[in-house]
Amino acid sequence: MDRICIFIDGSNLYHGLRHNLGRTDINFYQFGQKLCNGRKLIRTYYYNVPLDREDNDEAYRGQQRFFDFLKSTPYIEIKLGRMVQRNGFKIEKGVDVHLAVDMLRFAYADIYDTAVLVSGDGDFASVVNAVKDLGKHVENVQFPSGWSAHLSECCDISTVLDEEYLEGCFMEYR
Numbered sequence: 001m002d003r004i005c006i007f008i009d010g011s012n013l014y015h016g017l018r019h020n021l022g023r024t025d026i027n028f029y030q031f032g033q034k035l036c037n038g039r040k041l042i043r044t045y046y047y048n049v050p051l052d053r054e055d056n057d058e059a060y061r062g063q064q065r066f067f068d069f070l071k072s073t074p075y076i077e078i079k080l081g082r083m084v085q086r087n088g089f090k091i092e093k094g095v096d097v098h099l100a101v102d103m104l105r106f107a108y109a110d111i112y113d114t115a116v117l118v119s120g121d122g123d124f125a126s127v128v129n130a131v132k133d134l135g136k137h138v139e140n141v142q143f144p145s146g147w148s149a150h151l152s153e154c155c156d157i158s159t160v161l162d163e164e165y166l167e168g169c170f171m172e173y174r
Contacts, residue, residue: 002039005112006032007099009119010048011092016120016143021163025171028073034169035116035141041075042112047099049081049092100127107131114139117155122148129154141165 017024032044050067053060070076079102081094103115104127115131117124120142128138128151140155142148144162152158159165 003042003111003113004036004039004116005042005103005106005114006035006044006116006118007103008044008046009095009099009117009121009124010046011095012119012121012142012146016146016161020143020145020161021166023170026166027169027171028070028076031166031169032075034165035118035139039114044076045079045099045102046070046076047079047081047095049083049095052083052090055090096121096123100124103127104130104134107134107136113137116141117151118142118161120146120148120151122150125151125154132156 013026014024017026028044028046032041051060051063067078070078079098081092081098083090084093099119103117106112107115107130114137116139117128118141125148128140131138132154137156138154139157139159140151141159141161142151144160147160
């Protein structure tokens with residue numbers, strides 16, 4: 001059975017959900033099952049940066065609740081980068097490199113057969129090609145806005161993340 005590792009660019013997913021669907025309450029377990037499509041999920045890796053509590057305490061606390069929720073979801077591991085100050089702006093550092101290194105390292109260690117990359121960042125094209133050179137498959141899911149044709153062309157399969165695809169992948173409130 002095909003072994004799957006899912007690599008999620010958390011910021012890309014969050015902003016894509018908010019911009020394209022107007023909601024961010026994704027059920028990561030259901031989302032992972034949808035991405036696996038009956039194949040064996042080894043693990044989902046979620047990459048992001050922690051917000052600075054001093055900048056916005058409410059946003060920080062909300063993100064911490066979200067991270068706690070993710071930690072309670074089976075087969076998910078959170079990998080965090082850092083925020084740095086540049087020219088008066090805070091920017092994410094280390095997230096893309098961490099994701100790319102993990103994709104390549106796990107491919108080399110034969111942890112998975114297929115990587116599913118959840119991102120529309122064309123900068124991942126190089127790591128996708130390197131992973132494919134190791135004999136692995138790479139699938140990509142990304143939103144229609146921010147679609148990277150370059151990334152899509154590198155991947156074996158590219159899927160549009162839209163409302164239809166994500167049906168059944170949101171939290172159910174009762």
